[in-house]
Amino acid sequence: MTTLKAHYDVVILGGGPAGLAAAIAIRTNTKASVLVVERQTPGQERLGENCPPEIVLLLKQLGVAREFYQANHQTCPGYASVWGHDKPGYNDFIVNPLGPSWRLNRSAFDKMLADKAEAMGAQLSWNTRFIGTQDNHSHTLLLAQGEDRAPFPVQAGFVIDATGSKARYARTLNIHKTIEDQLFATVRFSRVTKDQGTKQIQLEATPQGWYYQALLPDNKAVSMIVSEREILPHLREHNHQGFEDALAATTFVGPNAEKLQLQATSYHSCAIYSGILPTLEGNNWMAIGDAAASFDPISAQGIFKGIKHGIMAGIKVKNWLEDPKNVTTDYSQQVQQQFRIYQKNRNHSYGLERRWTDSEFWQRRMSA
Ligand SMILES: Cc1cc2nc3c(=O)[nH]c(=O)nc-3n(C[C@H](O)[C@H](O)[C@H](O)COP(=O)(O)OP(=O)(O)OC[C@H]3O[C@@H](n4cnc5c(N)ncnc54)[C@H](O)[C@@H]3O)c2cc1C
Numbered sequence: 001m002t003t004l005k006a007h008y009d010v011v012i013l014g015g016g017p018a019g020l021a022a023a024i025a026i027r028t029n030t031k032a033s034v035l036v037v038e039r040q041t042p043g044q045e046r047l048g049e050n051c052p053p054e055i056v057l058l059l060k061q062l063g064v065a066r067e068f069y070q071a072n073h074q075t076c077p078g079y080a081s082v083w084g085h086d087k088p089g090y091n092d093f094i095v096n097p098l099g100p101s102w103r104l105n106r107s108a109f110d111k112m113l114a115d116k117a118e119a120m121g122a123q124l125s126w127n128t129r130f131i132g133t134q135d136n137h138s139h140t141l142l143l144a145q146g147e148d149r150a151p152f153p154v155q156a157g158f159v160i161d162a163t164g165s166k167a168r169y170a171r172t173l174n175i176h177k178t179i180e181d182q183l184f185a186t187v188r189f190s191r192v193t194k195d196q197g198t199k200q201i202q203l204e205a206t207p208q209g210w211y212y213q214a215l216l217p218d219n220k221a222v223s224m225i226v227s228e229r230e231i232l233p234h235l236r237e238h239n240h241q242g243f244e245d246a247l248a249a250t251t252f253v254g255p256n257a258e259k260l261q262l263q264a265t266s267y268h269s270c271a272i273y274s275g276i277l278p279t280l281e282g283n284n285w286m287a288i289g290d291a292a293a294s295f296d297p298i299s300a301q302g303i304f305k306g307i308k309h310g311i312m313a314g315i316k317v318k319n320w321l322e323d324p325k326n327v328t329t330d331y332s333q334q335v336q337q338q339f340r341i342y343q344k345n346r347n348h349s350y351g352l353e354r355r356w357t358d359s360e361f362w363q364r365r366m367s368a
Contacts, residue, residue, distance in 0.1 A: 001145050002125045004152055008035040010317055011141055011156035012122075013130045013169050016046070017303045018289025019162030020113035021310025024062045027120035029318040034122040035154065037143055039129040042114065046106050047187055047268065049216055050076070050201060050300045053098035058307045064116050071108040072217045074199070075100040081203035082252040083210075084352040090200075103201075104303075105217040130163065133172050139284070158320055160313055161287040162306075165273045165294035170287050179275035180343075181365070183209075183296065186235045186243055186269045188223045190262035204253045207359040208246075210298070211253040221260055223247060226297065228361060232269060240267045272296060274346070276339045280332045284320060288313050293339045298349050301342065309335070 010026055012019045015038030023036050059065045077100055078092035093100040118124055127146055134140040134153050141159065142151035161169035167177055192215065202213045209227030216222055225235060225246060235243040247254045276293040280286065289306035312331050320327045350365040357363070 001127070002123060004035070004125060004128075004143060004145070004154055005033075005123075006153075007033075007155040007157075008123075009033045009157045009321070010035070010160065011154060011158075012036045012160040012162055013141070014038065014162035014164060014289070014291065015040070015114065015124060015126070016162060016164060016289060016306060017110075017113065018291070018306030018310045019160065020110075020117050021058075021062060021307040022160055022162060022288060022313035023117035023122035023124075023310075024064075024113065024120055025311045025314025026317045027117070027122055028063065029314045030321055032158075032317060032321060034117075035156075036117060036122055036124045037128050037130055037141075038124065038126050041127050042111070043107055045189065045266075045268070046110060047185070047270065048297065048303055049104040049106050049222065050214060051102045051104060051303050052300065053093060053096050053101050055102060055304050055307070056098065058304065058311060061311055062113075062116065062307070064112055067112045067116070068109075071105060071112065073105055073109065074103045074215075074217050076103050076199060076201055076214070078200055079203060080198065080200040080252075081205075083203055083205045083349075084354065086251070088252055101201075101300075103214055103216055108217075130168060138173060157284065157324075158317055159285040161285065161291045162289050162310075163291050165271075165275075165290040167277060167287055167291040169285070170277055170279075170291065173285075175277055175279050177273065177275040177277050177294070179273050181274040181296065182229075183226050183272040183274075184229050184232050184269060185272055185297065186225045186227075186232065186240075186267060188240075188243060188247075189266050189268075190221050190223075190260075191264040192219045192221050192260045193263055194261040198256065202253050202256055204250050205353045205355075206250060207356040207361065209361050211247065211250055212297075213253045213257060215260075221257075221262060223253070223257055224297075226272070228364070236267075236269070243267065276336070280335050281316070281329075283327050284324065286313060286316055286331060292335050293342075295342050296346050299342055299346055305338065 009032035212224040288309035
């Protein structure tokens, strides 16, 4: 367990892609003391692995491009999707000058960011939860290490909320996300013992939601059903036999899954929020990544967005150190603009599917 100090210039709550990128960017730009607080332990399984080609530009800025290329992340030639029509359509990255998109080895990717943050001088406190602020003082953070420890107060000059879509710190300031859509994902990770699969990411729309499947580095595969809360109990039925049955009933993703020999399967369910905070920053705090604005995974932009916000946090903290009373950046405008572009693209993607106009899933997506 890391020993916490009583004061840090910057405390970053959350050690996902956004929080770790912020730690690297801040230490690159400044000599500020930085603490990253993360409730998980290193190496715990995380969701999300598909990144656009542009991710490499951000990783160059963070100084980790070489480590990224040396790890066993895999490229992805494009998407194959049964969406809006009964036959698969193809969308290749061949024309993108930055090359193909990426299927990440998430544990290697997360370790790369954590190692770089530490090498740059940030302190990482794993297995540590932010549980609130002391006496309504927004910069006295209560942190609990391990399971049973009493919370330890830490003073932060500047606070970064990188706690993911629930934006835990913003809530203590009474700032709540405007949620415009909520979905539920059930994800299956498996080990592939015989790889006969396509390297393309596969998508398939059905009346109750959509399916996603990809081969991952290290002989792994991920399959996901994105649907609504009512469907979750069916998917969990009989030790997730419901998930297997739903996948097998598809015309494209299911038959492709059958070509892989899968073992050591694990299932995870989680809520997906699409929304943005009404206030994204103050003079001495900001929300970044999913805490600031969370996207539907159909966008495949979440990791990219988190890292981009982390880099922008590096600029804001530098400005704050130079003049704490008058911090000017265009961070909020950029995040709001990015959210509007996301909304447009998301609506476009869902709008392409018009086969089931009486399905509640598709009706709700169109009204959202
Ligand atoms: C099912 C699913 C599939 C997805 N697939 C993709 C994909 O293929 N590609 C993609 O780009 N994006 C994907 N996403 C989105 C992507 O995972 C997120 O956008 C991305 O992880 C956001 O990074 P972040 O650092 O902002 O938040 P997170 O990754 O959520 O990190 C937040 C961190 O804060 C920690 N934390 C939370 N509360 C506390 C607390 N109180 N104290 C201490 N620590 C705390 C959490 O443990 C977590 O590590 C997917 C999301 C889901 C749900």
